[in-house]
Amino acid sequence: SAVISQKPSRDICQRGTSLTIQCQVDSQVTMMFWYRQQPGQSLTLIATANQGSEATYESGFVIDKFPISRPNLTFSTLTVSNMSPEDSSIYLCSVEPDGHEKLFFGSGTQLSVL
């Protein structure tokens, strides 16, 4: 299994500022994933983060808005830049350890932008 520590758990931010979310895994994993969960909507994959290479972004998400770092096999950060109220959401970090064929999730970051 994998235990994921994600922080902050929640934050209230002002429009135009940026927030960096951290995700720490207790084991080495090849790929880490960042999801957004908006009320009444399904989980949407933002990007896939591989160690040592640029993140792969899904349609509708761009690096300038959601820069991601993956400095090693146990850690990743997602930054939500130049925030607007539309960015208010829950952001989830996820991993799929080799051989498990299932996702493990962090507890999420509840972001509110005023």
Add this chain to the structure above:
Amino acid sequence: AQSVAQPEDQVNVAEGNPLTVKCTYSVSGNPYLFWYVQYPNRGLQFLLKYITGDNLVKGSYGFEAEFNKSQTSFHLKKPSALVSDSALYFCAVRGPLGGYQKVTFGIGTKLQVIP
């Protein structure tokens, strides 16, 4: 493109009664299917998966799901609901193509078990 439909926003069931949470999917080839549960103020947890083999798969907390290829469905079931089962349930699908395939989630179904 792959997709998942969860036709019910909310399911209400009395404690002790059987429950069903519906899911249908669309994907090219044989699917990998999953159910995840999200309890209030917590991240998602894996419940069960179907990849191949027996169409009825058993998972955590007494839940099971039945894969029906002809109906492209993967309904979640439990014989006797508990109040503690009240949560948000997500169905998910992944295609079997080579290389890593991303997971697509449904919109989620809120299960309310009434004492």
